Amino acid sequence: MSVSDDRRLHVLRAIVQDYVRTSEPVGSKALLERHQLGVSAATVRNDMAVLEEEGLITAPHTSAGRVPTDAGYRLFVDRLSAVKPLGRGERSAIERFLHGAVDLDDVVARTTRLLSSLTHQVAVMQYPSLSRSTVRHVELVPIGGPRLMVVLIVNTGRVEQRVIDTGRELAPDADLVADLRSRVNSVSVGLPLPSVPARLNALLEDVAPEDRHVATAVARALADAVAEQSEERVVLSGTANLARSGNDFPTSLSSVLDALEEHVVLLRLMGSMATVDGDQVAVSIGMENPYEPLRTTSVVATSYGDAGGLGVVGPTRMDYPQAMAAVRAVARYVAEILDG
Amino acid sequence: MSVSDDRRLHVLRAIVQDYVRTSEPVGSKALLERHQLGVSAATVRNDMAVLEEEGLITAPHTSAGRVPTDAGYRLFVDRLSAVKPLGRGERSAIERFLHGAVDLDDVVARTTRLLSSLTHQVAVMQYPSLSRSTVRHVELVPIGGPRLMVVLIVNTGRVEQRVIDTGRELAPDADLVADLRSRVNSVSVGLPLPSVPARLNALLEDVAPEDRHVATAVARALADAVAEQSEERVVLSGTANLARSGNDFPTSLSSVLDALEEHVVLLRLMGSMATVDGDQVAVSIGMENPYEPLRTTSVVATSYGDAGGLGVVGPTRMDYPQAMAAVRAVARYVAEILDG
DNA sequence: TGCTGGCACTCCGACGGTCTGAGTGCCAGT
DNA sequence: ACTGGCACTCAGACCGTCGGAGTGCCAGCA
Secondary structure (H helix, E strand, O other): HHHHHHHHHHHHHHHHEEHHHHHOOOHHHHHHHHHOOOOHHHHHHHHHHHHHHOEEEEEEOOOOOEEEEEHHHHHHHHHHOOOOOHHHHHHHHHHHHHHHOOHHHHHHHHHHHHHHHHOOEEEEEEEEOHHEEEEEEEEEEEEEOOOOEEEEEEEEOOOEEEEOOOOOOOOOOOHHHHHHHHHHHHHHHHOOHHHHHHHHHHHHOOOOHHHHHHHHHHHHHHHHHHHOOOOOOOEOOOOOOHHHHHOOEEEEEEEEHHHHHHHHHHHHHHHOOOOOOOOOEEEEEHHHHHHHHOOOOEEEEEEEEEOOOEEEEEOOOHHHHHHHHHHHHHHHHHHHHHHH | OOOOOHHHHHHHHHHHHHHHHHOEOOOOHHHHHHHOOOHHHHHHHHHHHHHHHHEEEEEEOOOOEEEOOHHHHHHHHHOOOOOOOOOOHHHHHHHHHOOOOOOOOHHHHHHHHHHHHHOOOOEEEEEOOOOOOOEEEEEEEEOOOOOEEEEEOOOOOOEEEEEEEEEOOOOOOOOOHHHHHHHHHHOOOOEEEEHHHHHHHHHOOOOOOOHHHHHHHHHHHHHHHHHHHHOOOOOEEEOHHHHHHHHHHOOHHHHHHHHOOHHHHHHHHHHOOOOOOOOOOOOEEHHHHHOOOOOEEEEEEEEEEEEEEEEEEOOOOOOOOHHHHHHHHHHHHHHHHOOO
16 A cells, blocks of 8 residues: 555665664664654564565564665655755865865865765776867877977877877978968867777878878877877775774675776776766666675766766765765856866 | 804704794704704703893794794895896896887886796886986977977986977977087086076076077976976886785784885885995895885895895794895896986 | 554573683792 | 793683663554
8 A cells, every 4th residue: 555655665774874874783772762653563563574575674683673675775766855055155065175176186186085085985986088079179299300299189188299200300380280270270179089090091192192191190199199099097085984884894805905906897897987977976786886896885977078987986884865965066167167 | 162153053044944934933843854953952942042132033932943034044145145146048038028129118116026926926116227228319399389299318218398388489499409519418418407507597698598498498498397207107016926825914914004005215215225325236125225115025135237126025023035026127127228 | 443552472692601712920940 | 051841820602691772563543
């Protein structure tokens, strides 16, 4: 019946909330004290039996309270919780903290710190990825003799440079350089990075044969800059929070730490979770995780400004509403800052 | 008497070695089995009593074996151990692994990984510090309108850039820019970074008053690049090893992890330990550490190529000879690679 | 039909006592 | 100066007991 179905969900929600708070299995009596369910302990017990049947909660042993399963958390996240809005204080703290950043590295460092201290979990952030960024400007600078410095400026603030040897003496004000510069910029500015190499190759067709050698070298340098820096990076903060989170990681603590050092894995994880569109915050709970060593953890992540992913990793016993709110708020601010 | 003094030191050495291996307190009998001391258990017991008197070892409780104290490890490191040379295999592994690096970030990342997996401790490495580096080249690039990009290339391979607004329209081939570029380079190339701002200020005197504004902006940008990036960085690897190292960190694990995230502290630590000259590997044991949360750990560190510090952090129960050998060898290779 | 109070049952974890073995300190003998 | 022997200590393992928390089920009630 719908009414009692409803109550059962209330019970599940109460169990999740209490268990997250106390980290102790929660029994029928304890529930009544903290929540106004309007029914007796016996009824709650019946409900719990059903919830257990359905695989949403489980009892560590005969005479202990219940603990949510991964499926229980999943239901809680999907249907029983609203994202907690952050307090004014928290918002202004985020703003203040992030606005102090002086450069991209600093933004990333501050963001992860902030997120880990807001959530008391491990914070993970992907560097703004080149592959989703666009070209802001390309600069070519003769730096003596046949050498040319190629500088690629990306809209996220990253700068890549290469020095190449063109095999031909170049005057600092050579027409060739000025010409190439304006052509390269006109075909690439505003475009996403991955499309750049193709555009440049197309451009080569139009270059006078005697200049083709120089142009090719430039194109290669830019393609190289794009490719090499697509090796993306990821930054962590707050690993100590894992150790602090009590008995949530009986023995697996070190394997979780190991997993977190596998940046390649984290990148893939961020990548897969950041595909969610818009403001969505993705949550992956326990066994849902594709990567085995993280099967004892939950991941709450989102993408920021189309440039990369960011989120937290923690025990499945996590305050999801709070974590989701923090992740979302921080992602918004970061996107804003990177745009500016 | 000198002979028995000698034997007592043998006993101490044996205790340290066994304890490091097994992480169990070592008793008089166990010692006899593993080491040829040529005396009876009773004699060893007497020696141990003296060692305990001297504060070099201690018994966790009445009827357990002995465990080295910080002072015991100190004596062991100073007088009882030789730095274990690495095996051929290890050396070639180091070489192979580090030579695959593609850029500075990669060198640092690979180095810390390598060191943590060689020693099974947490590896720490300071980025090659700007303050001991020299200027390789300075480039000034007009990028449209009054804006000028200032690029600083450092001999360790780092590149810093700033975009400044000069307040004056600049043609791409402006004489002023070319002139400034050559002047700035001539007074700064090859000099250590910290001396650069002063040189530039001196240079300003010689600039025509009408150009002074632009020159000042450039000088400020460079000074800024030097200063801001003297905010040094540090990279860690292998924190999972801490969790693995058994009961060496009863409760303090999370505070140690916290401490390791305080990069400022690590930098100071590296700084203070890297003052040792030449090939020396510095060891700081337990309570010797200046920073409180690291009083339960030992640090083995050295400097590489005058550019920064590098080392490992682990429990005081550490294989010092092995750690020292690994740190020294890795530091040498890194210095070599950064030079090339 | 769904809720409730009551009751018997289970089982974890704390407590206290016992025992054993490893390890010690000391002493008398060589 | 070293050794064998001996009495002593004590942490940790083992064990049975007990209390309490929590459950499942049932009969009764709205």
